Amino acid sequence: MTRVLFLSLLCLLVTVGVFAQTPPTPTNLTAVQVNQLGHASVKLAWHGPRGTWSFRVSRSANDTSHYQTIGTTGDTVFVDNMVVVDTAYDYYVKAVAGSLLSGRSNVVHIVITAPPPPTPPPTPTNLTAVLVPGGPNSWDIAVKLNWSAPRGQWDFRIYRSLNDTSHFLAAASTRDTIFVDHGVIPGSRYFYYVKSVAGNAQSGPSNVVNILVVAPPRPRGVIRGTVIDDSTSVPIRGVNMQFFRLAGPTIGCPPPVFTDSLGQYAALLDTGRYIVRANAMCSHNTQCYRPEYFDNCPEPACATVIVVADSSTFTANFGLSRPTPPSYAIVSGFVKDSLNHPLRNASVCLIRTIQEMNYLASLGFVPGTGEEEFALDGVGHTRGILWSGRTDSLGHYSARVISNRKYLALASKSGYLPQYFNHKATVETADTVFVTRDTTGISFNLFVRPIPNNSISGSVKDSAGVGVPSRITLVPARYGNPYPAPTVTRYGHTDSLGNFTLTGVEAGKYFVMAMPFSNFAAAFYKANGCGIIRIQDADTVNITGNVTGINICVKPVHHDGLALVRGTVRSTSNAIIAGVRVIALDAQGEVSSIGIADARGMYELNAVAPGLVTVVADYQGYIAAQVMVSVNVNTYNLDNVNVTMSPSSPTSVDGSGVVPEKFALDQNYPNPFNPSTKISYALSAPSVVTLSVYNVLGQEVATLFNGTSAAGTFEIVWNGKDNFGRLVSSGVYMYKLHATAGATEFTQAKKMLLLK
Numbered sequence: 001m002t003r004v005l006f007l008s009l010l011c012l013l014v015t016v017g018v019f020a021q022t023p024p025t026p027t028n029l030t031a032v033q034v035n036q037l038g039h040a041s042v043k044l045a046w047h048g049p050r051g052t053w054s055f056r057v058s059r060s061a062n063d064t065s066h067y068q069t070i071g072t073t074g075d076t077v078f079v080d081n082m083v084v085v086d087t088a089y090d091y092y093v094k095a096v097a098g099s100l101l102s103g104r105s106n107v108v109h110i111v112i113t114a115p116p117p118p119t120p121p122p123t124p125t126n127l128t129a130v131l132v133p134g135g136p137n138s139w140d141i142a143v144k145l146n147w148s149a150p151r152g153q154w155d156f157r158i159y160r161s162l163n164d165t166s167h168f169l170a171a172a173s174t175r176d177t178i179f180v181d182h183g184v185i186p187g188s189r190y191f192y193y194v195k196s197v198a199g200n201a202q203s204g205p206s207n208v209v210n211i212l213v214v215a216p217p218r219p220r221g222v223i224r225g226t227v228i229d230d231s232t233s234v235p236i237r238g239v240n241m242q243f244f245r246l247a248g249p250t251i252g253c254p255p256p257v258f259t260d261s262l263g264q265y266a267a268l269l270d271t272g273r274y275i276v277r278a279n280a281m282c283s284h285n286t287q288c289y290r291p292e293y294f295d296n297c298p299e300p301a302c303a304t305v306i307v308v309a310d311s312s313t314f315t316a317n318f319g320l321s322r323p324t325p326p327s328y329a330i331v332s333g334f335v336k337d338s339l340n341h342p343l344r345n346a347s348v349c350l351i352r353t354i355q356e357m358n359y360l361a362s363l364g365f366v367p368g369t370g371e372e373e374f375a376l377d378g379v380g381h382t383r384g385i386l387w388s389g390r391t392d393s394l395g396h397y398s399a400r401v402i403s404n405r406k407y408l409a410l411a412s413k414s415g416y417l418p419q420y421f422n423h424k425a426t427v428e429t430a431d432t433v434f435v436t437r438d439t440t441g442i443s444f445n446l447f448v449r450p451i452p453n454n455s456i457s458g459s460v461k462d463s464a465g466v467g468v469p470s471r472i473t474l475v476p477a478r479y480g481n482p483y484p485a486p487t488v489t490r491y492g493h494t495d496s497l498g499n500f501t502l503t504g505v506e507a508g509k510y511f512v513m514a515m516p517f518s519n520f521a522a523a524f525y526k527a528n529g530c531g532i533i534r535i536q537d538a539d540t541v542n543i544t545g546n547v548t549g550i551n552i553c554v555k556p557v558h559h560d561g562l563a564l565v566r567g568t569v570r571s572t573s574n575a576i577i578a579g580v581r582v583i584a585l586d587a588q589g590e591v592s593s594i595g596i597a598d599a600r601g602m603y604e605l606n607a608v609a610p611g612l613v614t615v616v617a618d619y620q621g622y623i624a625a626q627v628m629v630s631v632n633v634n635t636y637n638l639d640n641v642n643v644t645m646s647p648s649s650p651t652s653v654d655g656s657g658v659v660p661e662k663f664a665l666d667q668n669y670p671n672p673f674n675p676s677t678k679i680s681y682a683l684s685a686p687s688v689v690t691l692s693v694y695n696v697l698g699q700e701v702a703t704l705f706n707g708t709s710a711a712g713t714f715e716i717v718w719n720g721k722d723n724f725g726r727l728v729s730s731g732v733y734m735y736k737l738h739a740t741a742g743a744t745e746f747t748q749a750k751k752m753l754l755l756k
Contacts, residue, residue, distance in 0.1 A: 023051065023095035023097045025094075025104070026093045026102070027047045027048065029091065029092065030045050031044050031110040032110075039081070041079055041083060042089065042110060044057065046093050048095060053095045053096055054073060055075075055078070055094070056071075056094050056101075057093055059089055060090045062087060062088050064090050064107070067090075068667050069670075070667065070671055081753055083112050086113075087112050088110070118201035119201065120198075120203050123195075124195070126207070127193065129192055130144050141214075146177065149177055154197055156173065156176070157170055157194065160181070160190055160192050162188055193208045220271065220308075220310065221312035222269070223243065223267050223313075224267070224314075224316075225317045226262070226318075227239045227263045227264075227265070227280070227320060229320065229322075236263050236288075238258055238281075239320075240365070241278055242256045242363075243256070244274060244561065244562050245272045245274055246273040272308055273306070274306045275294070276293065277292070277303075278294075280320055281363075290322070291363065301636050326403070328401065329438050330438045330439070331409070331433065333441055335348060335395045335444045336443070336446070340445065344395065346390065346411055347390055347411065347413065348389055348409070348411050350385075350407040350433070351382070352407070352408070354427065355596070361557065364559070367383075367384065368383030377414045378414050379410070406433065408427065408433070416446040416447060417446060419445070419446055419447075421433060426579070432598060449504050451504055452506050452507060455501060455504070457546075457548050458500060458550030459497075459551050459552070460472075460516070460551075460552045463553060467494075468520050469494050469496055469498055470498065470500075470516040470552075472502065473490070474502065475510060475535065475620050476489060490506075506543075507543060509542050509688050511538050511539075511540055513552075519556060521555055521583055522583075523553065533583055533591075535624070536705070555591055557591045558586070558591065559593070561610060562609075562636055563610070563636055564636065566604050566605070567615070567639070567641035568601045568640075569582065569601045569603060569617050569642070578601060580596070580622075582595045586612075593608050609631070610635070613631050615629065619645065622647055629641050660684050660711070662684050663682060668752045672754065673720075680715045683711050683741070684711060684741075685741035685744065688739070689705055689706070690737075690739075693735050694733065701723070731753075732753055
């Protein structure tokens, strides 16, 4: 028996020896710098018999102590494209067979010198521009460019300027000598020139051409009619008539028209199929009549579709009915300080919900203005106020409001931080109050306003420079926490012109967010940016002393559709996330609707137009997430568009608790990569960190992390997508780490190569 076991073990050892042989060690490794088109690379070559193994290449920069694997190949030649001038590199190669490694090859050393300037490619000549049809419709127009140039290892880059020759920007790139520019606007003059581009080498510009874009007339028809009171037959003046195009040259919403003193309206419209809605408001805030779709229908699903043909006229008359008279209920509660002492003369307001403000805006109005807007103590300019009052000596208030509707409740007092019900610091996290009968217990505990001598001021404006009244939130740049205590997260409003100042701010770094009351999407501060909807794309502001000039640019919401999109926002652990900002973007990247996830994590997006829609969810402490849905022309309710958000903390890769001795950014691995790669970095102290990816033109492609982090070693995966979720093309990219720890700042960038 012992002999049998011995023979079996001997056979096993022989088998292992045959099938698990260590591969041979590579020899005669050489390294040569190769210069091409102004770029430097290193070509490695070595000797090694071919077999069932591959070769792993390792590299160290400026020392011989920190080698990293930079690639694996089945050949005996490898080209390292990710090298930097004036840097010394050491390389070695090992053969790899499964889990078995050979010994190291010899180590080669090379210092990268600046490559000679590349020979510029030939300059294009004879550039011409003509107008050509730009689409299936007779009025679609485009500009066709044509030029002369020999073909070779270069591209042609087209530069364009609008209405002058002072603002040329790169518009497109092609390998052909023809380009058709479909992104032109009738009535504008465009200037063009072309360059040949090969790597870092560029030719001179071609001749400059200009062309005035004039579109042929569009075929149109008319929808007209009269709007009357259903019970009295009296014409209704000032009714907002909206026209929703379901099919035709474009899908969307033309500008509305209003009825005159005789209740009459007329709209000149592009040909297509339309649904018409009548919205009658006594003011910007009160609906005198129920909205109605033609013909006598409360919902778009049962509306009569009107076909507008060229030179046609269709009559669509409306008889609107008044809503049921409201019933009322009493809402009451107390306002006290943090020690539960009553606060006398505190302001209490019951306000329209964010969802209601968004819905009224989708009807074509600017809601919450007029008698519903004024300045609140300790808050600022406020819109959508349906009831306001003050507390008595016991801190008590009592409000008579319309029942069977939802409200936001806000309490404020000079010298204290404002607070929403239920003890929430900001409007997006506030609990709604659904009033069906007399309701008690809607109470508040206000915190004394901090006294640090720091402040921040700025403005909220649209892209044209017009002020936009908004709510302002200072989100601490503290990683991984949704809104902290009210004494940390600061909240206030702008004035009626969009200007704001918040005083008594605790020193530190913050993200600054503006949430307009209606008609505009929320946005974060970013220098020279506009419409920054994701916190990870925003700049932080270091508030020490009096900080000024923090100007936030917001983008409008285009309510062009009829669909209601609904869903739930949850974390990867299936937990509900309340207060998430949800935005719908159309195929052109324009904002088509906005919403907020409530305490149940549920959101609604009103007036979404047909087409491909991207639903973006953003909230501090989480990575912005998005889902894409297709809204069909005849779809008016789209449910279960659910979004899952991941915590935005980088993954710690060192569980030992040992703090790194210095800041460092490692080479990504794998590199080259497809489709994803890992980026590791080390922080020797708690830091405010930004890790971003840039293209070779220096344009930001993706923000991988923007927040604060503890000391340690971390790893982030880049999936090869940009900030809008689109896969980027093959090529060289830079990733840059910027970390600030007190007075210490660390910045380092490295190259990586995406190959598809």
